[in-house]
Amino acid sequence: MNDETPARAKSDAPQPEPLLDSSGDSDEPAFSWLAPAGGKNSGREEAVEETKAPQPDSRAGRRAAETAVGSSSAGSSGAGTPAAASTPEAAGTSADEPRGSAGPQVFKEPLPTSALHVRPPEEEVERRNAQRESAANAKPVAPRVMQVLLAIISPVILLILAVRAVTSPLFLWVEYNRPGFPGDGYGFSSDDRMTYGSYAVDYLSNWAGPRYLGDLVQRGGEKLFKDGEVSHMADVKVVILSTFGAGTALLILALIAILYLRKRSTGGIRRALFAGSIITLVLILGLGTLAALGWQQFFTEFHRIFFADGSWTFSLDDTLIRLFPSQFWIDAGIGIGGMVLLASIITLVLTWPARRRRGIVREETSAAAEPATVDQP
Known part of the structure; x- marks a missing residue:
């Protein structure tokens, strides 16, 4: 009897809450797929340095960094895929390869539309210029x-x-x-x-x-x-x-x-x-x-x-x-x-x-209207 009483008292005592603060964690499995092959934290650190996001010293800072890494990763793998696929670095990669096995990825801006750089023939340019000048100089009938x-x-x-x-x-x-x-x-x-x-x-x-x-x-x-x-x-x-x-x-x-x-x-x-x-x-x-x-x-x-x-x-x-x-x-x-x-x-x-009736301004008048300048020695 005497031995059971202390055990029951111990079980009835309130247990302390578990420590939920994970600020000291160095890795989080949920975002491990974002890290490049060079290391677990190297991709995250490079993304944080590029976006100049706050260091993950706290939950808010880590979440902001993870958000920045996710957006840059999505931009390079989603919207920039057509432009990156045409580059030599992205030519050897495919969607079937496992994530993290690719080499270091470099984000590049999409190239401008090639149609904007196409210049029409010289004859067409001259014809358009002539039409533009004639339209500008033409007077109503x-x-x-x-x-x-x-x-x-x-x-x-x-x-x-x-x-x-x-x-x-x-x-x-x-x-x-x-x-x-x-x-x-x-x-x-x-x-x-x-x-x-x-x-x-x-x-x-x-x-x-x-x-x-x-x-x-x-x-x-x-x-x-x-x-x-x-x-x-x-x-x-x-x-x-x-x-x-x-x-x-x-x-x-x-x-x-x-x-x-x-x-x-x-x-x-x-x-x-x-x-x-x-x-x-x-x-x-x-x-x-x-x-x-x-x-x-x-x-x-x-x-x-x-x-x-x-x-x-x-x-x-x-x-x-x-x-x-x-x-x-x-x-x-x-x-x-x-x-x-x-x-x-x-x-x-x-x-x-x-x-005066033709609207021609005399040169003398325009010259007199200009302020006179005197050179100082």
Whole structure:
């Protein structure tokens, strides 16, 4: 009895817990397959030195080292396998060989894609460079078309505006009251001319029918205009209204071109108006020369373009000839040419391609803008 009591007391006493700290272990069988053939700990130490991981003095340090060794080992055996297999060191190894029997493994970066180093033929390179330069230097077609269109439209618009200024009562008043204008040898005074002439000019721009002139009578009760004169004035009215309608359409088209060039082409409006002014000057100077060399022939050919033969010739005592003698048409031609010429000259001066308008910076200005440097001795 006495002998059993101490034994039972010993068994009932609490046993101490086993020591679980394995920081002093030099090897761990779970990761022995990671170690190269050179030694148990040599592969782990090399991996730790390469990755500069903390030494396995504790559990956390050992786990970090083991993680670094595992990642480097996986990178060299997994992602880098295609590149390593092409090297002489990896040519003699295979997946069937036992782990740890291979020699020292060296991690290498995968080679870049070989397609990036393939250079196309010289002809292809030159062709691509030429296409790139042509695409960089090519200008849009639409702005050029708008510039040409505006350059052609502007002379016509100026001419139509000048014609509209001549077919007005104001021009009649200036003509009938200017010194040197021939009087009427059949009895019309300046007041009569102004009154009857205003009816004829107004008829050209309104929407009234031929009766607007056909029902006019003189003081004695006779018709002011004969049927042939009324018919010719109706033909003139068709030409004038068609011209004014075309001028309105061209003016709208010119405004569209100006708005487009203002947004899409820097200096496009200036270049178009400059070219249009040159065209206008050439036309006016050419037509003016023809008119000066033979006015009667020029006047006749002009009427043949728009009117049938025999429908625009009248006697000296007809109302149209008494209201609008030959001198009136000469003055009208001079007035139209002068107004168009003046407008084209002003446009030419305002759109002249000066250095400032072309955007060219003077070398003197750029040199003056640079800060002056003084050499110190």
